[in-house]
Amino acid sequence: MEHLKQILILYSILTLFLIEFSHSNKYSQTANTDINLENQDKPFRMKKTNLLWSKAQERLSSVKLAELYADLQVHDRQELHLKKMKGDNFDKDGQYEARVLASYRRIIEDFGLEDVFFGNEIPDHDQEKKSSQFQDPKLQSMWKRAEESGFTEKDLKMLREEFWHQQMRIQEYQFLHRQLNDFPDPEDNTVDLEQKKLGLSTEDVSNKKAAMKNTKKDIKDGYMKLEHLTATLSGSEPMFKDHRVLKLWALAKKTNWSEEEQNSFKEELKHFENRLSKEAFYKEQVELSSSENELKDRHQELKDKHEFMNRKVKKLHTDLKTRIDKALMHSEL
Structure with missing residues (x-):
């Protein structure tokens, strides 16, 4: 029994090593393949990753696409793991989801895709964090109440990060919504020719709708989490009413x-x-x-x-x- 336990421990260590090794060699692996990245329509398992990839293909050079492909390979595994964790009701505190969201945002910013993903109406991320202004009216209203609730600076800093994670979920939903509007109505027979020209399919529309549905649920869960956090922390300092x-x-x-x-x-x-x-x-x-x-x-x-x-x-x-x-x-x- 003890021998079996040691084998399992060694196996776990080896698995972790292989994952880290694959991450560290992601760029060289991509460079050594004969894949024509510009023609890769849906190379990843997660819809969210494929969606960002499809928009990047229209904007990035071949060199940048290769680098992005390598980054998204790693991120796609993270998204897949997050989906499994949610399905198993793990990550209840949302810490892993926060890391995945931060990773997604970093990729978007590193490759200059902010205007594609967030839209021109979204200001610079650093500027946003300094002003603590959130684009979503409901989120901004909740943040204003939090600022006036007498929280300590430490609690406010923690809350601010949670609010930004929620803002990213909302922006993801808006991004998906904009992309869905780019597709012709699959029920409209007059757009069949245009669909063929663009290489679109009803499956693309269905996938986007499914992704929007999942993101909308994440937004709802995110608001519930924020309400719970602000209620839990509200006793950290005496609260004024006037x-x-x-x-x-x-x-x-x-x-x-x-x-x-x-x-x-x-x-x-x-x-x-x-x-x-x-x-x-x-x-x-x-x-x-x-x-x-x-x-x-x-x-x-x-x-x-x-x-x-x-x-x-x-x-x-x-x-x-x-x-x-x-x-x-x-x-x-």
Whole structure:
């Protein structure tokens, strides 16, 4: 039994070595084949990989196609492994999927295929990450809520990566959708001749539709994961509710204040939010006393208290905002 165990361990090590060896020799293997890459329509097993390959054939030189072919060979195996893992309900934390998505994005950027895959409306990836602006409105709305929820910088960094993975899924779906629109309607008999000219088939359309369906499911699962993550992490810091306090706290985290200074300011914001609650309470009481025809003296007393609280709140808000603005200016120097 012990001998069999040792054999299995050696076999596993050998298998891993062979995989790594095949990866390291991918370019030489491609160069030594007699395959005419420009005529290879669907050389890979995964639809997603073949789709990118088909678009690259229209743009890249023979040398670049050979390099891309080698990269996609490795990536195709990763996509196939990811599909198997999902089918077996593994990779529950999505870490392997994240690596595969990052690999796909790297290939697209390395070979200058961003405008083909992402479309001209998508800005530069580095520029996007700096501004944290997501193209999908729902995703951007979720990110804005996350930024205002009092997360630590560490949690925000982790969340940002998850949001970008979701953005890539959405862009993949949009890419597939655009490519599907390039195909004539298979039910329309008037386009048969055009289909033949382009070398298209109803199978191509079916494959793209199947890929879109799978990607759409991944997007739905991705949103559920983001909702779960933001809900799970929401207790990492005290959460403010008033939008004015949320904005002040978000700005405070952009300053170069020390942790002690930020914590002190956070306490001030808690007191500020309490005052805002009191001001809102008196405002409600004034409206109620007016509608219920209470005594004029009582109504006026509540009104005076509300006006006093309102002035105090406005002044405090201005003071806090001024301190933040000065700190931000100082941090930019």
